[in-house]
Amino acid sequence: MTEQTTLPSPADAPAGPPRPWKARAARRVVGQAQTLLDDARLLTTADAGLRERVRDAYTATREVRVHADLRTVGVAALEDRRKKLRVAVLEKAGFKHVAQVLVAGTDRLVEAGIGAGTAKLATSAARELAADVDAELRFRIDVDPDDPYATVLVQSLYAFGLATDARHRHLDEARRVTAVVPGHLAPAALATSVWRRLVAPADRRVAAFAALSALADQVAAARLTDDARAVRAAVGQPPDGAEVWADFEARSAEYYGLLSQVVDLGDDHEAAEGGLPADVVRRVEAQPLDRTLLRANLRGYQQFGAKYALVQRRTILGDEMGLGKTMQSIAVAAHLVATGGTHVLVVCPASVVTNWQREVEQHSDLTAVVMHGSDREKAAAAWLDGGGVAVTTFEVLGRLDLPHDLRPALLVVDEAHYVKNPETIRGREVRRWADRADRVLFLSGTPMENKVAEFKNMVGYLQPEVAGQLDPNADLSGARAFRRIVAPAYLRRNQEDVLTELPEMVQVEEWEQFGPVDGAAYRSAVLAGNFMAMRRAAFAVSDAADSAKLVRLRELVTEAVDGGRRVIVFSYFLSVLEQVMDLLGELAVGPLTGSVPVPERQTMVDALSDPDGPSVLVSQITAGGVGLNVQAASVVIFCEPQVKPTIEAQAVARAHRMGQTRTVQVHRLLVEHSVDQRMMEILGSKSALFEEFARQSEITDAAPSAVDVAAPSETSLSRTILAEEQERLGRTP
Incomplete structure (x- = not known):
């Protein structure tokens, strides 16, 4: 790791007579230095103890889950493991399910009047089932605060994360402090x-x-x-349980990391390694990753990608x-800056x-500079x-001086296609x-294996010798030969392969900036005092290219469809729905509005589920957000924030419910310095808006008010x- 400060050692004492210190000031400095030493030692050791705390909490949580499953298994299942086991004896003694046998163990089974031989057989069979x-x-x-x-596990992970981040950030300084301060x-x-x-x-006073x-x-340098x-x-x-759970909802990926x-x-x-050849994997795993400037905990596959x-x-x-x-790219950048x-x-x-x-600003100590807009040259x-x-x-790239x-x-070239x-x-x-x-x-994120000619062009920017081995007319999708050829230049992983816990939702705030046309529409709405027009101003354009939200919407839909995903686009406004339908054309079915009869609404949903049907359902949030199951869709896009968080909760629950086999991605289209930003600030962050989603999807249907969070009228x-x-x-009005 790179050094952060240069701290003096005993041999670095300045020449000439040292500054005379009063006793009171000396006691203060010695006390501060001792505290600094204690802090440095803590940062180099705390993560080890917290690691054990996490392991213990995880073991306990996992054991509870196993026992819960075993409570649904009757003791008769033990007979399948041990043919000589007399299950009737266990049942007569009051042991109905396997979890009871496992918790009791041999000794307590014997105390309950069961013979020693039967108790040993039952216990060993229960342990096998538990395993x-x-x-x-x-x-x-x-997400269950109850x-x-x-x-305890989430609290332990939170503390471990603090310690891990602090250790990475200050390890060089902490080591120097622990090496230098004791000698002084x-x-x-x-x-x-x-x-x-x-x-x-006199010489000892001078040394002191x-x-x-x-x-x-x-x-002073600390x-x-x-x-x-x-x-x-x-x-x-x-830390407080409620605060940690809220943090977990906002940063669940980091907790799993x-x-x-x-x-x-x-x-x-193997999936995390993207099916790369063994020699490439060995070189990658041997590469150190300097995290000094990184403020995020990476998953294993993300570290491998960086x-x-x-x-x-x-x-x-x-x-x-x-x-x-993006996170993996920031990790690469942080490593390179930390190392020179x-x-x-x-x-x-x-x-x-x-x-x-x-x-960049949230997850690293790197400085982010936006070279876009009128101030780009500055x-x-x-x-x-x-x-x-x-x-x-x-x-703008070609116009920069x-x-x-x-x-x-x-x-880094994002959306490189x-x-x-x-x-x-x-x-x-x-x-x-x-x-x-x-x-x-x-x-x-767009799969390229089926577009060999385009893929070859992209690889050509990077490693022409690899691109030269690709036949643009060949169908190499998924072929081992293709993966072997492109291994030096291409790494791809899928969610189902590397996210073993399959988090129920991935939430993304898509922050945009107004351009000249949509910005002018917004300003007019504000000056006219029209709140509803302000909310839909981002779409008040005649050309989709003039709307930052429509441009981003098309990018999200294209990437999702190319990845084999189905999409639901929600808006409160009918005019916005029409804009979206015009933008997506044959890709979309809808709009599903309040005026559409219920049977026809289901027909639209069924069309989305048809493999040969449309890939996007465009729906008014007050109509399609309630009463329909849309498991076929795994990407949800909100065109604007909603006044009541419950409305969004119900809308997400259409796709995020039992029967959904893919991680649900939730994207909110938002514009900085606008009504969107103010609504998000007032109504709360995305974790607050979705506070109850993960555990309330079923009761939402029965009692929508049960998940409503306090919000202004x-x-x-x-x-x-x-x-x-x-x-x-x-x-001023």
Whole structure:
């Protein structure tokens, strides 16, 4: 890891007479230095103890799950394991199910009047059954604050995450402090006592003052104090259960990432490796990953993906949507900057610029610079001088005034299928930057194996020698030969293969920015005092290209459909539904509105389930959000935030319910600095909006109010937001 600060050692004492210290000041500095040493030692050791706490909590939670399953198995099942076992004896003694036998054990069975031989046979058979159930158990943390075992596990993971992050962030500093401070504490102690200073020889006083100065420098340079305080609090007192559950809902992937560091979750390691050849896997696994600047816990497959990009240098990461390609890219960037790199360049569609900026700032200590819009040249100059992660668009890339000899440590191209034609202007610009970058990472969740010609073009940007081995006319989809050829340049994993716990929902906030046309429509709605027009202004365009939300909607639908997924698009507004239908054309069925008779609504749903039918159902949220089961869809897109969180909960429950076999992805289309942002802030974060979804999908149908979270009325909400937006845009009502 890279060093963070340069701290003096005893040999580094400054020349000349040291500063004289008063006894009171000396005691204060020694006390601060001792606290700093304690903090440093805590950060280098706390994660080990918390790791054991997580393991114990996981074992207890898993055992409870196994016992719960065994309570549904009658003792008669033990006879299948031990033919000589007399089950009637157990039943007569009051043992009805296997869990009772397992908990009792041999001794308590004997105490209940069962013969020793029968007790031993029953116990051994029960243990075998328990082992079988345990082996088949797909462990998942269900959101249930009333489950004390799961709560302890989530609390333990939260504390372990704090300790792990702090250790990675401050390990170099902590090691230096623990190596240097103890050597100064002993000589400095002399200066804390007036009497000892008076009777001590002059050379010892000089040494004491020098040690105090060194300790003061250590304390002044310390950066680990706040994190150490947080870790100490988490170690000593479990964090509040409700707060931790809310955090788990917002960051469940990171919690599973932490858990996978402690226990074996049964991950398919071969799937995580994307079926790569053994020699490539060995090189990837040997690659270290510096996490000093990263503020996120990666899943095993994500660590592998980041290392793969580092080892292979010029690659395509083709993971299915929802597996965290952005996070893996940030991990690569954080490693490169931590190990000496300075400039990282991200090129992406305009619709995801804001998302990139937010993700970089949220999950790393890297600086994000947006080179887009009217200030792009100023931003480019700042990036050139200060480094960090610059985010720009395909259209702006060629217009930036940057030195021709600038060699970024990493070039990331998001939605890389945008440059599948290298002869386009954007294709030529990407190639120009790819040729000069030290490493290049293309991201695309769109499966490419069935489009060999396009895939060959993309690989050609990165590793022409690999592209030259691909026959663009061959059908190499899924073929072992194809995987072997592209292994140096292409890694793809699917959700079902690497997310063994299959989290029930992956929630994504798709933050966009207004362009000239939709922005003008929004401003007009605000100045007119029309709250409803403000909510649908992002779609008030005649050309879909002028709507940031419609552009992103098309990208999401295209990626989902190419990945074999079905989609539901929800909006409150009929005019928005018509816009979406016009955009998607034959891909979509609908719109399903309140005026559509119930039998016809089901016909639309059935059409979505037809393998040869449409891929998207477009529905008014107040109509399709209640009463229909749409298990065929696993991607849900909300065109705008809803006033009542319950409405969204009911809508998601159409796809997110019993019978759904795929992880449900929920995307919200949102615009920064607009009514969307204010609604999200007032109504709460996505974790608050969906607080009850995972455990309430069934009771939602019976009692919608049971999952309604407190929210302001539509009238008060509209009045508040309208006033604030009018003030922001320069008009006081």
